[in-house]
Amino acid sequence: MHEKIDTLEIRVSELESRLYLNSTNSGKPPSSDGYTRKNRPTSLRKHRYIYRII
Numbered sequence: 001m002h003e004k005i006d007t008l009e010i011r012v013s014e015l016e017s018r019l020y021l022n023s024t025n026s027g028k029p030p031s032s033d034g035y036t037r038k039n040r041p042t043s044l045r046k047h048r049y050i051y052r053i054i
Helices: 002-019 044-053
Strands: none
Touching: none
């Protein structure tokens, strides 16, 4: 029983490490990342324009 638990813990740790791989931290092409949106910073021009009006 303890052997089974040990092998399952090793497998879970390997699968968790694979879970967080994407094209930036592995050798995979960017097309394999899926359809997730990357966070882009908002433009500062919009904020400056609002302050000029006020």
